[in-house]
Amino acid sequence: MKLLVTGGAGFIGSNFIRYWTVNHPDDEIFNFDKLTYAGNLENLKDVEKNPKYTFIKGDISNPDKVKKAIDGVDVIVNFAAESHVDRSILEPAPFVMTNIVGTQVLLDAALKFKIKRFMHISTDEVFGSLKLKDKSKFNERTNYNPTSPYSASKAGSDHLVRSYYFTYGLPINISNCSNNFGPYQFPEKLIPLVITNILEGKKVPVYGDGLYVRDWLYVEDHCRAIDLIIKKGKIGETYCIGGLTEDINNLSVIKKILNILGKDESVIEYVKDRPGHDRKYSIDWSKIKNELGWSPLHSFDEWLAYTINWYKENQDWWKRVKNKEYIKYYKKQYGSI
Numbered sequence: 556m557k558l559l560v561t562g563g564a565g566f567i568g569s570n571f572i573r574y575w576t577v578n579h580p581d582d583e584i585f586n587f588d589k590l591t592y593a594g595n596l597e598n599l600k601d602v603e604k605n606p607k608y609t610f611i612k613g614d615i616s617n618p619d620k621v622k623k624a625i626d627g628v629d630v631i632v633n634f635a636a637e638s639h640v641d642r643s644i645l646e647p648a649p650f651v652m653t654n655i656v657g658t659q660v661l662l663d664a665a666l667k668f669k670i671k672r673f674m675h676i677s678t679d680e681v682f683g684s685l686k687l688k689d690k691s692k693f694n695e696r697t698n699y700n701p702t703s704p705y706s707a708s709k710a711g712s713d714h715l716v717r718s719y720y721f722t723y724g725l726p727i728n729i730s731n732c733s734n735n736f737g738p739y740q741f742p743e744k745l746i747p748l749v750i751t752n753i754l755e756g757k758k759v760p761v762y763g764d765g766l767y768v769r770d771w772l773y774v775e776d777h778c779r780a781i782d783l784i785i786k787k788g789k790i791g792e793t794y795c796i797g798g799l800t801e802d803i804n805n806l807s808v809i810k811k812i813l814n815i816l817g818k819d820e821s822v823i824e825y826v827k828d829r830p831g832h833d834r835k836y837s838i839d840w841s842k843i844k845n846e847l848g849w850s851p852l853h854s855f856d857e858w859l860a861y862t863i864n865w866y867k868e869n870q871d872w873w874k875r876v877k878n879k880e881y882i883k884y885y886k887k888q889y890g891s892i
């Protein structure tokens with residue numbers, strides 16, 4: 556089988572490519588990535604010599620580049636996206652261009668080249684926010700109600716993907732997953748930002764009261780879920796993917812990291828809240844469990860400790876990532892802290 560993985564140089568995409576080369580060594584993988592600030596070929600250093608792996612630099616919103624890359628491909632796994640909420644608040648335009656226009660360009664090419672499956676990677680953020688006291692969770696029937704330019708652009712892409720199934724019969728699947736964590740995550744997201752700031756002796760910025768709840772999914776569990784959907788998922792279906800955490804808030808996550816790194820809470824700095832900040836995400840993953848036999852296997856505490864250790868042992872990687880461009884973004888987002 557030939558896979559075109561878009562956004563394969565990012566956090567989840569690079570973990571997915573590594574996972575796929577190990578679990579399906581006979582398959583050919585083409586990694587199509589624009590190499591934005593978040594794309595980093597160092598994430599795939601151990602894979603790049605694999606003869607079944609090819610990197611193609613390209614933008615998913617460029618129809619000519621996409622058509623060239625897609626010829627002969629069986630499955631597209633679309634990770635390519637602008638992925639950070641705070642950046643979408645600072646500058647929404649690239650989110651619309653990549654997440655919506657780029658996805659539509661890919662869909663057109665998938666149709667033209669009769670792709671066997673278009674696997675679209677989306678987020679639980681399309682559903683908006685739960686209330687802290689809610690016992691209910693997001694599931695495949697939850698209405699879309701996005702609140703940030705990021706989640707609105709991902710919602711737009713989901714609607715387009717589904718429309719190509721209903722209108723043109725394109726064989727698609729969509730997955731809506733919760734917050735991933737693990738190695739190679741760009742240190743703009745909460746967990747790697749906190750770990751690397753602590754390792755650098757810096758403050759840890761907490762938005763608002765810190766009592767926002769996320770559902771944490773270890774990246775390898777996510778990769779396994781995508782694998783099952785590609786192999787066994789029913790065409791046209793959507794699957795929600797979540798982790799093993801029960802209503803853990805940001806402050807508790809940060810305190811766990813501080814505890815593992817042997818630091819006290821004096822490094823915590825409460826900063827201005829994110830506008831439109833969603834209070835809580837929580838995923839009901841019973842559909843993918845019942846239909847495809849998937850459950851998350853990686854507990855939060857154990858794999859958070861593993862992830863912290865990975866960042867401790869790979870300081871060269873994240874020190875290079877925290878470059879001039881990163882520092883410029885950091886100052887814009889956090890001021891002088």
Ligand code: NAD
Binds near residue numbers: 565614638
């Ligand atoms: P990331 O920001 O780490 O990586 C995105 C990758 O896409 C980068 O390699 C970047 O260079 C590439 N890219 C961006 N624009 C492109 C374009 N126009 N053409 C080609 N490549 C482009 O993101 P991630 O955290 O790995 O997320 C991957 C996908 O999973 C995204 O679609 C995101 O919305 C979704 N998702 C992520 C999370 C999470 O917690 N990280 C949770 C739910 C869903």
Ligand code: TYD
Binds near residue numbers: 743746761767768
């Ligand atoms: P983030 O990793 O940006 O993921 P998302 O917003 O897509 O869920 O943020 C996770 C949570 O952590 C979210 O509630 C915002 C919060 N947060 C902070 O408190 N401080 C920070 O510096 C960042 C980046 C996030």
